[in-house]
Amino acid sequence: MLGPLALVMGSRAGLSLEQIDDLAMAIELVVRHRRDERGAEFWAERGALEVFISEVDQAWLEQHLGMLAVLVSETELDAGGVRLRVNV
Amino acid sequence: MSEPAELLARRVARGDDAAAEELVEAMRPLVSSMAKRFQGRVPRSDLEQAGVVGLLRAAATFDAEHGTPFGGYAAPFVMGEMLACVRQQAAPVRVPRSVADNERAVVASVDLLTSAHGRSPTVAEIAEQAKLDEEAVLDALRASMAARPVSLDEIEPDRFGETDETLEAVERRLELGTRLDRLDRRSRAVLVLRFGMELSQREIAERLGISQMHVSRLLRAAMAEIADQGEDDAPSG
Numbered sequence: 001m002l003g004p005l006a007l008v009m010g011s012r013a014g015l016s017l018e019q020i021d022d023l024a025m026a027i028e029l030v031v032r033h034r035r036d037e038r039g040a041e042f043w044a045e046r047g048a049l050e051v052f053i054s055e056v057d058q059a060w061l062e063q064h065l066g067m068l069a070v071l072v073s074e075t076e077l078d079a080g081g082v083r084l085r086v087n088v
Numbered sequence: 089m090s091e092p093a094e095l096l097a098r099r100v101a102r103g104d105d106a107a108a109e110e111l112v113e114a115m116r117p118l119v120s121s122m123a124k125r126f127q128g129r130v131p132r133s134d135l136e137q138a139g140v141v142g143l144l145r146a147a148a149t150f151d152a153e154h155g156t157p158f159g160g161y162a163a164p165f166v167m168g169e170m171l172a173c174v175r176q177q178a179a180p181v182r183v184p185r186s187v188a189d190n191e192r193a194v195v196a197s198v199d200l201l202t203s204a205h206g207r208s209p210t211v212a213e214i215a216e217q218a219k220l221d222e223e224a225v226l227d228a229l230r231a232s233m234a235a236r237p238v239s240l241d242e243i244e245p246d247r248f249g250e251t252d253e254t255l256e257a258v259e260r261r262l263e264l265g266t267r268l269d270r271l272d273r274r275s276r277a278v279l280v281l282r283f284g285m286e287l288s289q290r291e292i293a294e295r296l297g298i299s300q301m302h303v304s305r306l307l308r309a310a311m312a313e314i315a316d317q318g319e320d321d322a323p324s325g
Contacts, residue, residue: 018208
């Protein structure tokens, strides 16, 4: 569900197809880790898209920051979740 | 002597049916050789028919003024139609024909734009190239994201070129333990190229001789496999 949303929001932000796809993969990686319910919020602005995913295991996140860093421009652990940002 | 393919394509774009027949005949060796890559998975006649659709799509938008030979211009269209044909026949759920048609146009446009600009295109650029509105492009991309990847069997093994060192680097980076060992060699290789060597999808596509969207599906499948293994390995309770 979040992949198609990233597609629409990424398109609005003017990201390239590859950037949108990499972000969608990063989101899938995070939400696939544990299939519990969790929240996700998107912020799109011209030239950037940010998504915050709540309630993510911080130890797991720290282990996977290297992989996430290949997929998105910025990764930040924040309030029990993770903030992923892609800049054009 | 027959007319050059570039001139035939120009006539096809003007609606000349006789030229379309001549063009298909002239380009038959290209279509046949590309169809061989998928031999055994889909009837050859279906692949060649898909290839002809790709050729005619290419002819409709070909511009000889750019100096690109028609064969080089048409190859991504032909490949896109053949991949779509293989995928549609293998897919458990068939997408509506209109979406499948748009998906092929989108795949061909992505390949063309990527090759022309040396970077991945935006959705707006794809829409302009494919002559579709952005909603139709997004629908086609959603369908493409949900599709199963075509196997890597058609790619020559030596194009992967992974080494033990890069494999170990990826395992360390991904904190995978020995999980990479459980993937087949080619899925592993795609992960190594993306996360070990940090090549972009476009660079991987160039290296393996496949489309960027194909690389995306392969990466997605390999990552899902790893994530699923992680779940299996996680202590229960």
